[in-house]
Amino acid sequence: xxxxxxxxxxxxxxxxxxxxxxxxxxxxxxxxxxxxxxxxxxxxxxxxxxxxxxxxxxxxxxxxxxxxxxxxxxxxxxxxxxxxxxxxxxxxxxxxxxxxxxxxxxxxxxxxxxxxxxxxxxxxxxxxxxxxxxxxxxxxxxxxxxxxxxxxxxxxxxxxxxxxxxxxxxxxxxxxxxxxxxxxxxxxxxxxxxxxxxxxxxxxxxxxxxxxxxxxxxxxxxxxxxxxxxxxxxxxxxxxxxxxxxxxxxxxxxxxxxxxxxxxxxxxxxxxxxxxxxxxxxxxxxxxxxxxxxxxxxxxxxxxxxxxxxxxxxxxxxxxxxxxxxx
Amino acid sequence: xxxxxxxxxxxxxxxxxxxxxxxxxxxxxxxxxxxxxxxxxxxxxxxxxxxxxxxxxxxxxxxxxxxxxxxxxxxxxxxxxxxxxxxxxxxxxxxxxxxxxxxxxxxxxxxxxxxxxxxxxxxxxxxxxxxxxxxxxxxxxxxxxxxxxxxxxxxxxxxxxxxxxxxxxxxxxxxxxxxxxxxxxxxxxxxxxxxxxxxxxxxxxxxxxxxxxxxxxxxxxxxxxxxxxxxxxxxxxxxxxxxxxxxxxxxxxxxxxxxxxxxxxxxxxxxxxxxxxxxxxxxxxxxxxxxxxxxxxxxxxxxxxx
Numbered sequence: 001x002x003x004x005x006x007x008x009x010x011x012x013x014x015x016x017x018x019x020x021x022x023x024x025x026x027x028x029x030x031x032x033x034x035x036x037x038x039x040x041x042x043x044x045x046x047x048x049x050x051x052x053x054x055x056x057x058x059x060x061x062x063x064x065x066x067x068x069x070x071x072x073x074x075x076x077x078x079x080x081x082x083x084x085x086x087x088x089x090x091x092x093x094x095x096x097x098x099x100x101x102x103x104x105x106x107x108x109x110x111x112x113x114x115x116x117x118x119x120x121x122x123x124x125x126x127x128x129x130x131x132x133x134x135x136x137x138x139x140x141x142x143x144x145x146x147x148x149x150x151x152x153x154x155x156x157x158x159x160x161x162x163x164x165x166x167x168x169x170x171x172x173x174x175x176x177x178x179x180x181x182x183x184x185x186x187x188x189x190x191x192x193x194x195x196x197x198x199x200x201x202x203x204x205x206x207x208x209x210x211x212x213x214x215x216x217x218x219x220x221x222x223x224x225x226x227x228x229x230x231x232x233x234x235x236x237x238x239x240x241x242x243x244x245x246x247x248x249x250x251x252x253x254x255x256x257x258x259x260x261x262x263x264x265x266x267x268x269x270x271x272x273x274x275x276x277x278x279x280x281x282x283x284x285x286x287x288x289x290x291x292x293x294x295x296x297x298x299x300x301x302x303x304x305x306x307x308x309x310x311x312x313x314x315x316x317x318x319x320x321x322x323x324x325x326x327x
Numbered sequence: 328x329x330x331x332x333x334x335x336x337x338x339x340x341x342x343x344x345x346x347x348x349x350x351x352x353x354x355x356x357x358x359x360x361x362x363x364x365x366x367x368x369x370x371x372x373x374x375x376x377x378x379x380x381x382x383x384x385x386x387x388x389x390x391x392x393x394x395x396x397x398x399x400x401x402x403x404x405x406x407x408x409x410x411x412x413x414x415x416x417x418x419x420x421x422x423x424x425x426x427x428x429x430x431x432x433x434x435x436x437x438x439x440x441x442x443x444x445x446x447x448x449x450x451x452x453x454x455x456x457x458x459x460x461x462x463x464x465x466x467x468x469x470x471x472x473x474x475x476x477x478x479x480x481x482x483x484x485x486x487x488x489x490x491x492x493x494x495x496x497x498x499x500x501x502x503x504x505x506x507x508x509x510x511x512x513x514x515x516x517x518x519x520x521x522x523x524x525x526x527x528x529x530x531x532x533x534x535x536x537x538x539x540x541x542x543x544x545x546x547x548x549x550x551x552x553x554x555x556x557x558x559x560x561x562x563x564x565x566x567x568x569x570x571x572x573x574x575x576x577x578x579x580x581x582x583x584x585x586x587x588x589x590x591x592x593x594x595x596x597x598x599x600x601x602x603x604x605x606x607x608x609x610x611x612x613x614x615x616x617x618x619x620x621x622x623x624x625x626x627x628x629x630x631x632x633x
Binding site: 027030033054056057058061062063112117118120158160162168170210212214215216217220254255287288289290319321322323324325326327 | 382384385386389391392393394395397398401412415416417418419420423424426428431432433434458461462557558559584585586587588
């Protein structure tokens, strides 16, 4: 199973530096804000994880974003590595989205809908390149890069419901379509021009529930639960294949978080998305707002394959200005 | 029309739409904390409509950046916030998501209340050493809104900005400010008279958030339950603090009502001091509905702790 691009397991055993991220965010002028996030995953090469402009002054509750950025598709896909409570990304990421998730050069238009509750509609277009690891299969990135026929398009509806002061629910409906890479699992691929596969469709939903009392004098306890599930179909009648995960994180003390994640791929299964299970647990200690120490363990298995257990002791730290905590 | 001109026109349309407000409509103000919301009401009276993004019983450092708050910001004519990075963990992404040009940085509706006060505790150390001191605020101590002189400064900033945003209401805002200051002058004397027994006493606080109040009421802060701002107490630090308290005849341990008070009570009991769990924002309890209620409650709580 191909790992995500920021997965630490490429080092097999011993020490590694999973990712270095250098970030800069600033107002550009009265009309734009800008951000640049440079990363070095596993000490191998400098990547531009995101570099974009976003408008602040358009009428009709519109917002435009341009550059290279993470798609709004799903919840985990929008997150930088350090925002997770787990060391690895969900298994579905590399199988359905690509090794670095669904991100790349593109443009996004979004509108805050005039409803009594928070609802935002996003439409995006990306020029995605074929995956670096050609042994894998990507939903997107096949064929020529710049023609409209080969762009990857997404549509996302994100809605937020404040069930009570301490109970919040965020629901996302997601759809994406693009050219798949015509490179079946295990078959070597060479020239990008030859890899233009059939149009693929990826659709599914994400749900995020959070319970957190506003008054911490009562308790520092909190609970958050995330579930995402997506299915990919191919235009030429190929098999539909799906994958997803469900995870829960409990804040057990002011500085301690206990997390569990269950991954399921291959529902339905197919030649490119085999049935696999993953069970992961994490214990995160946050000494301050700027550092975290995490123990992470994961058991992976599935029909006909030998079970694998992985474990990590992870240290995260940040320098500079206090970062924001998006919901 | 060339594309560039069209784009410029679109931005201008956005700006115009953003500032469009009928003469009879109320100025829609969103404040980051309830005390600022109340000061807005004092100055703006009936000409404004105010909501607060947080509640007085919340730690203002750690408000959840719920998307529902975006809706209030989206419709606001003005955003009034504490500044000095108090809200840095939650307010910036909400403002960006609001898609509201009226409240973005640099816009007239973006009102940093700290511009009306004399900022204290600005760290005078190299930037690369700041975090070694904990989660301190590099721009200075943002817990400034309780002392009357600071409330007066905030109210003046509000009157000025509201007048710029709603020129037809200038007279009303100046009248609101004058009435507030008149009442504040009288109350300030009462509070200082009531708080006279606090002068010169040694106090310990949980977080470094009572410095402005201590200066106003002439109390001496000699230590903090947090070893460094934002860093939870350790056993070693707690023991040293208790030892210091015993030597220094500390009278009060002051903790905001949104912090758990069990450890503060332990420190107070063992340091031979009294614990005061004091409100620090309007709305901390249902009875504290205004700025004046808040300061009444703070002074009463501190004096009753002696």
